[in-house]
Amino acid sequence: MAEKNRKEQILDATIALLQAKGFTNVSTRDLAEHAGLSRSHIYHYFKDWPTLRREAFARYSDQRLAEARQAFAGMPARQALASFLRECLPEAPDGCFTLWLDVWDEALHDEMLACTYRDVDARWLAWLAELLQQGVAQGDFVCPAPSRAARQIFSMTVGYAEDLLLSPSRQAADNALDEVLEGAGLILRVREPLAAPPP
Numbered sequence: 001m002a003e004k005n006r007k008e009q010i011l012d013a014t015i016a017l018l019q020a021k022g023f024t025n026v027s028t029r030d031l032a033e034h035a036g037l038s039r040s041h042i043y044h045y046f047k048d049w050p051t052l053r054r055e056a057f058a059r060y061s062d063q064r065l066a067e068a069r070q071a072f073a074g075m076p077a078r079q080a081l082a083s084f085l086r087e088c089l090p091e092a093p094d095g096c097f098t099l100w101l102d103v104w105d106e107a108l109h110d111e112m113l114a115c116t117y118r119d120v121d122a123r124w125l126a127w128l129a130e131l132l133q134q135g136v137a138q139g140d141f142v143c144p145a146p147s148r149a150a151r152q153i154f155s156m157t158v159g160y161a162e163d164l165l166l167s168p169s170r171q172a173a174d175n176a177l178d179e180v181l182e183g184a185g186l187i188l189r190v191r192e193p194l195a196a197p198p199p
Contacts, residue, residue: 016034018102023053058120077138098165125154141188142188142189
């Protein structure tokens with residue numbers, strides 16, 4: 001197998017384990033058994049376990065960002081924003097959100113992981129700012145500082161998502177979305193209230 005493919009296989013296996021078991025509950029021994037590789041083979045591609053975890057998290061996040069860009073491409077900005085915010089609010093236990101919060105918690109004690117987290121966050125916020133700028137161009141949003149508005153909307157939404165993870169349900173997610181859309185509408189000074197996307 002080509003070097004690049006083997007490295008990607010290791011990263012993808014790491015992502016799967018981190019989602020299934022939690023960011024702090026996986027070891028290289030777990031990964032070696034899961035991927036059918038020796039630990040020395042893993043360390044041939046990655047300097048150490050913290051480096052592998054950081055790269056796996058960045059790869060996972062970038063894959064999700066690419067999926068979001070593709071899913072919402074071509075939508076009017078109002079619809080894309082509402083649909084994106086809906087996707088951010090879990091209605092059932094969700095490995096994606098749990099992984100994200102696990103990484104944030106671990107990053108409080110690991111400066112290199114914190115740098116990776118900030119880089120990942122910046123890429124998501126840049127995309128959200130682009131979406132808001134599109135809405136300004138379409139005449140739907142009033143937003144003199146899209147990057148600032150993106151941080152405000154994203155931070156508000158993540159706060160609701162954290163609460164939902166404790167007791168997720170469709171009704172709770174719908175209620176949270178109504179409040180998030182209301183807040184986003186105030187930030188973006190929309191003329192017509194932002195509507196929830198169809199289920």
